[in-house]
Amino acid sequence: SVRIRCCTAAGCASSGAEEIKDRLEQSIKDAGLDNTVEVCSVGCMKFCGRGPLVEIDIPGVLYQQVSGDQVEAIVDALKQNKAAESGATPLDREHPFFTLQQPIVLENSGKIDPERIEEYIAVGGYQNLYHVIHDMTPDEVVDEVTRSGLRGRGGGGYPTGLKWATVAKMPEGQKYVICNADEGDPGAFMDRSVLESDPHRIIEGMAIAAYAIGANHGYIYVRAEYPLAIKRLETAIKQAKRLGLMGSQIFDSPFDFKIDIRVGAGAFVCGEETALMQSIEGGRGNPRPRPPYPAQSGLWHSPTLINNVETFANIPAIVREGADWFASIGTEKSKGTKVFALTGKVRNTGLIEVPMGIPLREIVEKMGGGVPRGEVKAVQTGGPSGGCIPAHLFDTPVEYDSLIQLGTMMGSGGMIVMDTETSMVDVAQFYMEFCRGESCGKCIPCRAGTVQMYQMLTKILRGEATLIDLEQLERVCGMVKATSLCGLGQTAPNPVLSTLRYFREEYLELLKDSP
Ligand code: SF4
Structure with missing residues (x-):
């Protein structure tokens, strides 16, 4: 059957996506197409500045800024198996905004219904967890992640495998896995989009980590300002429990793991890992000096692994495709891809996932399409911890170390473009x-x-x-x-x-x- 995918992630939802979806469903029903056409809700389709976005897989068209009065034209064209020639505007899928992307973290985003575990399983979801539990020792999993060269996507860029190895080496006993989803940088919405679009991916990534380090309990610390992400995570955890993918005896093995959600009350500092753990423990979210590091003494003084959303989202793909595949993408010291929220004065705003090392100019000028007025002046990366890169340095490759040399940092992935009018x-x-x-x-x-x-x-x-x-x-x-x-x-x-x-x-x- 034909699928009409409606993005209902927060960006499109804020411009009326739910209403468009309802009208499409009604219109499909009225046209007598409901046996052959399915209208479904999916996560972020990336071009957030042009929402609401609606994609139809046959004949392969992505409509932008869909309004209620365009629904009839879309359904009429669908009856003739073609794209609407008037009344609704398709986006050019050959635009560099799409063609320069290399989705790993976002591979399911905008394609599957995030509230249906069957759809995640249908694209290979939870098979990586199954494979890890049945075919690999915990040490082999840590080794795979280490060899992939994955570095923490929360901003610091600490080698993920090294962090996992440190927690894994701690004496057996109570250990925890925490997913830091307290995304608070102004202009950043990468983690929110991943959680809203593919929540099972995070659960699978955390469960693989738990198996590797010997933990049986995880927390996702997510900010209260992300109600849709929280709702979809809760649904995903319930579904995973129902299918025996969470709790005791996962896949009939002695390994067991459960995840709880903790909702942050809006303090930016709770994204700092020691403050985050204090908050989970029920205290005031104040940072404490390190050492001891969370890997040695974290939540309730137990060894704790903390990674951010995007880091965990990379894990299922690394297990599936192998460390060598992941390490072949990106640069020598920054492997894989990075998700950025491209915003500010740029023409094309939205979510992009690009290979590490791509020149900033390609992102701003080709994918972003430059600025509508005047010229591009600078790009801010790294949020309140980062800095501004002037236009004459746009040939710099986007990777951890080159950005630090420029006096900024990768951060979690906010990228704000400024024009010559900006002070x-x-x-x-x-x-x-x-x-x-x-x-x-x-x-x-x-x-x-x-x-x-x-x-x-x-x-x-x-x-x-x-x-x-x-x-x-x-x-x-x-x-x-x-x-x-x-x-x-x-x-x-x-x-x-x-x-x-x-x-x-x-x-x-x-x-x-x-x-
Ligand atoms: Fe609090 Fe000091 Fe951290 Fe500032 S630097 S957020 S005052 S602990």
């Missing part, structure tokens, strides 16, 4: 306001430093600052970076430092005693 001092102030609000207040450099840096940036923007103030701002940045307790404070100055590095003249122009 970079404004950008720095925006991120500092964010960090000031999200500082947990536990240590003085971050608690007081973010307030001071915000005040100095405001003074500069008002034209009331002098060169001495600017030097003072740089000194405070250095102090906060060097002395803050956790990553939030240590990286909060980065947006200021990177804009000072590449756009210093914009700061100088605003000074009273501009040189």
Whole structure:
């Protein structure tokens, strides 16, 4: 039968996707096609800026910005087995936005119904878990992940296999697996989309990790602002339990594993792993000094493996295709692909998954289509911990180490494009306001430093600052970076430092005693 796939992930849902789906169902019924045409709900189809998106597999057309009054034209054209020639606009699937993508994490996104476990199983889901439990020892699984070269997708880029090996080597006993889904960077929605589009993938990735390290209990820590992701995760966990894929005796083996969801209350700092664990334990989400690292003493002092959503989403594919396959994608030190949320002043906004090492220019100019007005000025990566890359450096390959050399970082995958109308001092102030609000207040450099840096940036923007103030701002940045307790404070100055590095003249122009 023909399938009409309607994206009902948060992006399209916010522009009325559920109503479009209902109208399509009614229209298909009225046309007497309901025996041969199925209207189904799927996850993110990536071109989020053009939603609601509707895809019909025969004759292979993806409609953009579908409105209620276009439904009849779509169904009429379907009757004739062709795309609508008027009344609804198809997207060009040959556009670089699609052709430059290499989906691994997003391979099922927009294709399967995330609320039906049968569809995940039909595309090979849970077979990797079965294979691991029956054909591999835990050490072999850790070795496979290590050889793949996968690095943590939450921002730090720590080698995933090394982290797994550290927890696996801890003495037998209570161990935990945590999926960090507390995505909080402004402009980032990669993890949300994965959870809304393919939740079973995360469950399978976590279960494989649990088998590898010897854990029997997992938590998914997801922010309360993602209600659809939470709902789909709850449904997925229930379905997996019902089929015996969770709980005691998975696949008739002694291995057992259960997952609980913990909903975060909106504090950005709870994305920091020690704060996240405190929050799961029922305490206030405050970071604590490391060591001890969670791998040695984590949740309730037990060895704990924490990876983010995208990291776990890579695991089923690595098991299925093998470490060598994964390691053949990307660059020498950054293997595989990376999912980015491409947003800002760019023409084509949405979710992209590209091989590591792709030049930034290909993403911004080819996939993103550049900016509608003026010229591209910079791209911000890494959220409040990252920095701005100016347009003249766009030939830089996108990988962990090259971005750090530019004074920014990969981060979890937010990528915000700015045009020549954007004030970079404004950008720095925006991120500092964010960090000031999200500082947990536990240590003085971050608690007081973010307030001071915000005040100095405001003074500069008002034209009331002098060169001495600017030097003072740089000194405070250095102090906060060097002395803050956790990553939030240590990286909060980065947006200021990177804009000072590449756009210093914009700061100088605003000074009273501009040189
Ligand atoms: Fe809290 Fe900031 Fe200190 Fe981290 S650096 S512990 S967020 S005050």
